[in-house]
Amino acid sequence: MSGSVSPLAPKTFVSMPALRGVRMATASAGIKYKNRTDVLMMVFDKPAAVAGVFTRSKCPSAPVDFCRANLPGGVARAVVVNSGNANAFTGVKGREATALTAKSAAAAVGCAESEIFLASTGVIGEPLDATKFSGVLDTLYSDASGDFWFEAAKAIMTTDTYPKVATRTAEIGGVAVSINGIAKGAGMIAPDMATMLSFVVTDADIAPAALQAMLSQGVDPTFNSMTVDSDTSTSDTLMLFATGAAAEDGQVRVETAGDPRLASFRAALNDLLKDLALQVVRDGEGATKMLEITVTGAESDAAAKTIALSIANSPLVKTAAAGEDANWGRIVMAVGKSGEMADRDRLAIWFGDVRVAVNGERDAGYSEEAASNVMKKQDIPVKVEIGLGNGTATVWTCDLTKEYVAINGDYRS
Amino acid sequence: MSGSVSPLAPKTFVSMPALRGVRMATASAGIKYKNRTDVLMMVFDKPAAVAGVFTRSKCPSAPVDFCRANLPGGVARAVVVNSGNANAFTGVKGREATALTAKSAAAAVGCAESEIFLASTGVIGEPLDATKFSGVLDTLYSDASGDFWFEAAKAIMTTDTYPKVATRTAEIGGVAVSINGIAKGAGMIAPDMATMLSFVVTDADIAPAALQAMLSQGVDPTFNSMTVDSDTSTSDTLMLFATGAAAEDGQVRVETAGDPRLASFRAALNDLLKDLALQVVRDGEGATKMLEITVTGAESDAAAKTIALSIANSPLVKTAAAGEDANWGRIVMAVGKSGEMADRDRLAIWFGDVRVAVNGERDAGYSEEAASNVMKKQDIPVKVEIGLGNGTATVWTCDLTKEYVAINGDYRS
Numbered sequence: 032m033s034g035s036v037s038p039l040a041p042k043t044f045v046s047m048p049a050l051r052g053v054r055m056a057t058a059s060a061g062i063k064y065k066n067r068t069d070v071l072m073m074v075f076d077k078p079a080a081v082a083g084v085f086t087r088s089k090c091p092s093a094p095v096d097f098c099r100a101n102l103p104g105g106v107a108r109a110v111v112v113n114s115g116n117a118n119a120f121t122g123v124k125g126r127e128a129t130a131l132t133a134k135s136a137a138a139a140v141g142c143a144e145s146e147i148f149l150a151s152t153g154v155i156g157e158p159l160d161a162t163k164f165s166g167v168l169d170t171l172y173s174d175a176s177g178d179f180w181f182e183a184a185k186a187i188m189t190t191d192t193y194p195k196v197a198t199r200t201a202e203i204g205g206v207a208v209s210i211n212g213i214a215k216g217a218g219m220i221a222p223d224m225a226t227m228l229s230f231v232v233t234d235a236d237i238a239p240a241a242l243q244a245m246l247s248q249g250v251d252p253t254f255n256s257m258t259v260d261s262d263t264s265t266s267d268t269l270m271l272f273a274t275g276a277a278a279e280d281g282q283v284r285v286e287t288a289g290d291p292r293l294a295s296f297r298a299a300l301n302d303l304l305k306d307l308a309l310q311v312v313r314d315g316e317g318a319t320k321m322l323e324i325t326v327t328g329a330e331s332d333a334a335a336k337t338i339a340l341s342i343a344n345s346p347l348v349k350t351a352a353a354g355e356d357a358n359w360g361r362i363v364m365a366v367g368k369s370g371e372m373a374d375r376d377r378l379a380i381w382f383g384d385v386r387v388a389v390n391g392e393r394d395a396g397y398s399e400e401a402a403s404n405v406m407k408k409q410d411i412p413v414k415v416e417i418g419l420g421n422g423t424a425t426v427w428t429c430d431l432t433k434e435y436v437a438i439n440g441d442y443r444s
Numbered sequence: 445m446s447g448s449v450s451p452l453a454p455k456t457f458v459s460m461p462a463l464r465g466v467r468m469a470t471a472s473a474g475i476k477y478k479n480r481t482d483v484l485m486m487v488f489d490k491p492a493a494v495a496g497v498f499t500r501s502k503c504p505s506a507p508v509d510f511c512r513a514n515l516p517g518g519v520a521r522a523v524v525v526n527s528g529n530a531n532a533f534t535g536v537k538g539r540e541a542t543a544l545t546a547k548s549a550a551a552a553v554g555c556a557e558s559e560i561f562l563a564s565t566g567v568i569g570e571p572l573d574a575t576k577f578s579g580v581l582d583t584l585y586s587d588a589s590g591d592f593w594f595e596a597a598k599a600i601m602t603t604d605t606y607p608k609v610a611t612r613t614a615e616i617g618g619v620a621v622s623i624n625g626i627a628k629g630a631g632m633i634a635p636d637m638a639t640m641l642s643f644v645v646t647d648a649d650i651a652p653a654a655l656q657a658m659l660s661q662g663v664d665p666t667f668n669s670m671t672v673d674s675d676t677s678t679s680d681t682l683m684l685f686a687t688g689a690a691a692e693d694g695q696v697r698v699e700t701a702g703d704p705r706l707a708s709f710r711a712a713l714n715d716l717l718k719d720l721a722l723q724v725v726r727d728g729e730g731a732t733k734m735l736e737i738t739v740t741g742a743e744s745d746a747a748a749k750t751i752a753l754s755i756a757n758s759p760l761v762k763t764a765a766a767g768e769d770a771n772w773g774r775i776v777m778a779v780g781k782s783g784e785m786a787d788r789d790r791l792a793i794w795f796g797d798v799r800v801a802v803n804g805e806r807d808a809g810y811s812e813e814a815a816s817n818v819m820k821k822q823d824i825p826v827k828v829e830i831g832l833g834n835g836t837a838t839v840w841t842c843d844l845t846k847e848y849v850a851i852n853g854d855y856r857s
Contacts, residue, residue, distance in 0.1 A: 088780030090788040120776045122789060122805035155773035156806045260759040262774075263781035346673040346759070346844075347852055354853035360568035361675075363533045367501030368676035375503040376535060392535035393569045431759075432853070433846040439760055440767035440845070 036192045039313035039321055039409055039429070047196050049177030050211045051234045052076055052274025056175040057186040058167040062160075063115030063153055068186040070164065072171035073110040073230060074140065079272040081107040081148065082242035084250050086267035093118045093125030094149040095266060097133065101145050105239030107272055108142035109172075110230060111164065112150045112187050114215075119155040119265040128161040135165040139172040150228050150268045152189055152215065184213040187228055190438065191217045195310040201235075201299035204292050206282035208235040212303050216311040217259070227254065229269045229307055235296060236275035236284040244288030245297055246271045253304040256336070256426040259315035260435070261344040271300075312427045317434030320352050321427060324413045329422035334371040336424035338417065341369035349431035352411060357402035359387045362415060377418030382406065449605045452726035452734055452822055452842070460609050462590030463624045464647045465489055465687025469588040470599040471580040475573075476528030476566055481599040483577065485584035486523040486643060487553065492685040494520040494561065495656035497663050499680035506531045506538030507562040508679060510546065514558050518652030520685055521555035522585075523643060524562050524577065525600050527628075531564040531572040532678040541574040548578040552585040563641050563681045565602055565628065597626040600641055603851065604630045608723040614648075614712035617705050619695035621648040625716050629724040630672070640667065642682045642720055648709060649688035649697040657701030658710055659684045666717040669749070669839040672728035673848070674757040684713075725840045730847030733765050734840060737826045742835035747784040749837035751830065754782035762844035765824060770815035772800045775828060790831030795819065 053075055057068040083102050085095045111132055118125050133144040140147075151159060184194035195214040200207060216227035246269070254269060278284065285293055313321055324342050329335035342348055342365040351358035359380045366373050376391035383405035387397045405411060466488055470481040496515050498508045524545055531538050546557040553560075564572060597607035608627040613620060629640035659682070667682055691697065698706055726734055737755050742748035755761055755778040764771035772793045779786050789804035796818035800810045818824060 086780075087783075088777070089782070089784070089786040090776050090780030090791070120773065120788065120791075120801065120805060122803060124805065155776065156801065158805075262758050262760045262777060265777055265780055345675050346848070347675045350849050350852035352853075353849060356853070360533065363503050363568065364501070364675060364678055367499075367503030367678055369502070370500075371502070373502040375533065378503070378533075388533070388569065390535060392533060392537065392571075430853075431849060433849045435759075436763050436766060436844060436846045436849060439763035440765075440769070440843075 037314045038319055040193045041310070044181065044196060045198055047180035047198055047211060048209065050209050050232055051276035052079065053232045053272070054175035054177050055179040055183045056171040057182055058171055060113065060163040060167055062113055062163055069114045070167060071112040071183050071186040072168060072175060073183070074172055074175045075108050075272065075274055077275065078106045078108060078146065079274045080237055080239040080242055081105060081270065081272050082239060082246040083268065083270040084246060086264055088263055088265045090120065090265050092151060092266040093121060093129045094151045095268060097129040098148050098268065101148060104145050106146050107148055108146040109136050109140045110148045110270070111136050111168065112228065114187050114189050115153040116151060116157055116159045117153050117155045117266050118151040118159040121156065121158050124158045128159040131161040132164050135168045139168040148270060150266070152187065152228055152266055155265060180211055180213060187213070187215045189215065189217070190316060191215050191314050193314060195307055197303045197306040199299040199303045201295040203235055203277070203282050203285060203296055206277055206280045208233055208277045208282065208296065210299055210303050212307050214307040214311055217314045217316050227264060227267045227311060231270070231303065232272045232274065234274050234276040236278040236282050237273045238284065238286045241285055241288040241290070241293070242271050242273055245293070245300060249301045249304050253301065253308040257308045257312045258340060258343050258426065258428050259312065309427060312429055315429035316438045317432040318429035319432055320409060320411055320430040322352055322411050322413055322429065323425060323427055325423070325425045326415045326417065327423045328417040328419055330372050330420045331422040332424055333422070335422040336426065337371050338366055338369045338415070339424045339426040341365045342413070342415070343426045343428035346431055349428065352406070352430035353432045355403065355406040357382050357387060357399065357406050362413065366415060372419055373417055374419060379416040379418070381414040383412050450727045451732055453606045454723070457594065458609060458611055460593035460611055460624060461622065463622050463645055464689035465492065466645045467588035467590050468592040468596045469584040470595055471584055473526065473576040473580055475526055475576055482527045483580060484525040484596050484599040485581060485588060486596070487585055487588045488521055488685065488687055490688065491519045491521060491559065492687045493518060493650060493652040493655050494683065494685050495652060495659040496681065496683040497659060499677055501676055501678045503533065503678050505564060505679040506534060506542045507564045508681060510542040511561050511681065514561060517558050519559050520561055521559040522549050522553045523683070524549050524560065524581065525641065526564050527600050527602050528566040529564060529570055529572045530566050530568045530679050532568040534569065534571050537571045541572040544574040545577050548581045552581040561683060563679070565600065565641055565679055568678060593624055593626060600626070600628045602628065602630070603729060604628050604727050606727060608720055610716045610719040612712040612716045614708040616648055616695050616698060616709055619690055619693045621646055621690045621695065621709060623712055623716050625720050627720040627724055630727045630729050640677060640680045640724060642667070644683070644716065645685045645687065647687050647689040649691040649695050650686045651697065651699045654698055654701040654703070654706070655684050655686055658706070658713060662714045662717050666714065666721040670721045670725045671753060671756050671839065671841050672725065722840060725842055728842035729851045730845040731842035732845055733822060733824055733843040735765055735824050735826055735842065736838060736840055738836070738838045739828045739830065740836045741830040741832055743785050743833045744835040745837055748835040749839065750784050751779055751782045751828070752837045752839040754778045755826070755828070756839045756841035759844055762841065765819070765843035766845045768816065768819040770795050770800060770812065770819050775826065779828060785832055786830055787832060792829040792831070794827040796825050
């Protein structure tokens, strides 16, 4: 954990209720950090349905490979997460480490290794000594408790300055269900330092295929619409588990994502994913501002997202935000370089409610003072109207500060 | 010009000889800067052949539109370049400004407006008052001299910390010819502050189509293989002019780029373009290191270039370089996120001659001290072997420092 907490951190943390069917425990295995927890075990008392989405990196970590192989089974009994070492780019040793961890976890739980899921975050290229887990997993399994979400979120932190938690309720066929989630991430992503991991659990009874469809859809406007620094981790992992405990209250198992009974659940899940994703952006390394960038009027939603990400990833846009500079010229630049269709003479740009450019030139009525006042806030809405079609997208990013350079450039020296 | 000169600046500047058929002059038109030259006029005594490549931005500046429209004519009599205002995103006013400047220049030279070429660099979105030119162009035309290259390079600077000049000689059919070039650029690119402009002139007698083919080909491994911050200007302009003065020495005009007599000229041109491109990278805003990134063994040359640019544009790779950190994990990350085919277990990575990773894991024999010594140098060669095919590419970039953030974030505050 860094010395100081992000200025964009939540002022208070939500109270995380226990969730039926899942227990957790943490330990200090001494993987890298001293005097802090670095292993989390999440245990499902009965087999839980599981879904997952992973990094698009062509060089994924060993745990990502391991999870992808187990996912088609659709059943989870435990998740083991460590911080301090990403077990990425570790070759044969990496596969041996995941195999040994899974074997130890399966023995502790009394289940098949195919029902174990793994995630690692931390230094890459350094072999992970999985024997450090073997001693602790038995104890973690027996000690695990339901009321442990906040501690769990803390155990998986690396350069995060605060733990990320969220909870929602919904109903399925009139039966109340809950969703809890934790996440970590501070760069998007520094493989040596941080990585995006998130674990979401519900007590609803939902089949794996339906979970997977909802998760894959839900990730697009949330975790896949945020960027801290345009860099993609080798370890990004987002998993969704359904313990099915709500069946005890009479909730009838839902088999397909298209089932109308999932409307409330889907809305709550998407809202929770967005909440967690924004918490990650707000903890972006060195961040002092959050930018919400909305593009409208593009040729398609996909084109709008490409343009929005081009703006969100532009170092010049992000440094201007750090300097509280309403520099709409850099927005024009980023639209122009996106590769998507744009007509300079139809562009309009807003900072907050202040329209600074319209019809391809500076808005004659625009007040520099009003625009500057928007830039002084912590949360800065940016809107760009392309004027060509109906495509829209919203993405979130943070500013680029000297502190980002310090965190990522100075830490070894 | 910034207060301090880039530590990567050339220790000495080459002496720039006059070049037959072209004359230059500069003036202080007071466009934005005080007490410095901000207008350059380049005059060709006889109609010169002309070629050009321009920004790929979908929101190009008015001068870029103007040049593109005149380029098919293939003939240039004068170029007018200003710093301080980019005349970009200026709508109808922008087109009126280019029209007025071209009219004034054509009147001064006594040629058609279609034989005038224009470039502007500086603030975007601010209307350019072209009436400031009208008074000075007549004087510039009559005052223009051949021995003025270094002054010309200075007049087009914005955030550049040093002028960029290069000269080469070659032969065509046994007749000696020369090539001179100037460039500006310090971000790649900050539309509010900097922009890549380059003007190259030869006294060779070469037809426009042959010039254009050589320039389009030559730009790919040079100016299109460098990046400072991944941001693309609305104004990038690279033009090549041939005065044809060498015809007086008996050089027979060359009509097509495939003509074998162009071998020496082509090599000299490419070498000069690379020289100028590297001078721009070395003046990257806040730069303290230059990285030469070579990718081999990719599926194709295009794939190699995509991977190399993914590495070169990664904020985490660039901040690690600033911190003199041999952080090969971030190279793996950048290879993985490029989208191109890669097999983690075949990757090998070198800093200088030090192989730090091989076969998908850390090189067992690698010395951290040796790798650190490479990182301490100003010029850092990075090599990545993908292990899949024969595609290769080399790109150049600079590190990302707190000073970059300061230049681009603090300048308005």
